[in-house]
Amino acid sequence: MSTISPRPLRADARRNREKVVAAAAAAFAESGLEAQVEDIARRAGVGVGTVYRHFPTKEALVDALAVAHFGRLAGMIEAALEERGDAWEIFSATIWRTATAAAGDVAWCELIGGHPSAVDAAASGRERLAAATATLVERAQRAGAMRDDVTVADIRTIMCGFGHVAAAQRAGAPLDWKRYLRIALDGLRAR
Amino acid sequence: MSTISPRPLRADARRNREKVVAAAAAAFAESGLEAQVEDIARRAGVGVGTVYRHFPTKEALVDALAVAHFGRLAGMIEAALEERGDAWEIFSATIWRTATAAAGDVAWCELIGGHPSAVDAAASGRERLAAATATLVERAQRAGAMRDDVTVADIRTIMCGFGHVAAAQRAGAPLDWKRYLRIALDGLRAR
């Protein structure tokens, strides 16, 4: 059910839209979700009005970003499902890979951390993410490498904590998300 | 170096101050640090002006709360140092105890989670907390029950994640701070 686009976007409008999206991604990555619309407009080299022409609300912009980020995460996990080899290795390497990707982007960390907004729009991405993760977890458990009582919800919880730690670290807190992950992953492992 | 109080507080003023402190604690516990001054005043049954008479700033109010909370945490850890018995048992039971105490109070969770503000005022509490925790960790390691590479900073990181997870859970997120703690503590344990 793709939406029919009654009118194709004008050339300059399309260009500006892309500039806005890129600027928003950069601003959010650097300052987190509280980045200001005016800053985004400035980075994009357009007026705030233009931002609002393409996205009715700042939240819509965040939503778009959330969809992209969660989609990317889902893609990474789904790709891991194709890999062959030690199930625990695949699982932990995948977690590290996704965490490393997210850690450099404050907004991404905040979204993973479970920021209330934008959750709805990214719902389908979250679904895919959860489904793929469930398979990954199951395989690790079948291999006897992961505690049997672990569920996808636990992974989500762990990653929620990760997002917060990573965001805080980037904001200057004396924390270390890599230490966090090492400990958490060890906690997931079978004894 | 106790501050000399040039004028003892008037009776009604002292009463009001206490009401404000209690109301603030309740409001913050329920709504987190973003609880509004007006709400605090309403709960206390006073005007906002009265709140500001006793605390020059909302931040000062948060600071006072932070000092109290971190002091309480430090007290709990210090009390644990007096206990005799299995070092790991003492350590993990203490973590559970502190976490359980904090989990019912959104603001407390947020403070543990590392909310930027109020950190300075509670510095001494944090110091005590860190010192006592260091001893607890060291003992658990001497007993061979905790991984040798774990440091106080790791505990702080873990608890930072805990604070966020617990706060999010209280805000309605489908998370479980107990599961989080179980996994994290297992990750700290020696293999």
Added chain:
DNA sequence: CGTTAACATGAAGATCGGTTCCGCTTGACG
């Protein structure tokens, strides 16, 4: 080239939450 609908702009508007301040009230004290 002319027409026009789409688009861009950024100052002004709306809102929200912390903070101030002035007029009124009240506890303290002789």
Added chain:
DNA sequence: CGTCAAGCGGAACCGATCTTCATGTTAACG
């Protein structure tokens, strides 16, 4: 009881942000 400084109330103020809108600009198309 009278005086008055301390204390109180809460409407008004202020700064920060998101959002709108009236006006000017430009791509698209014949």
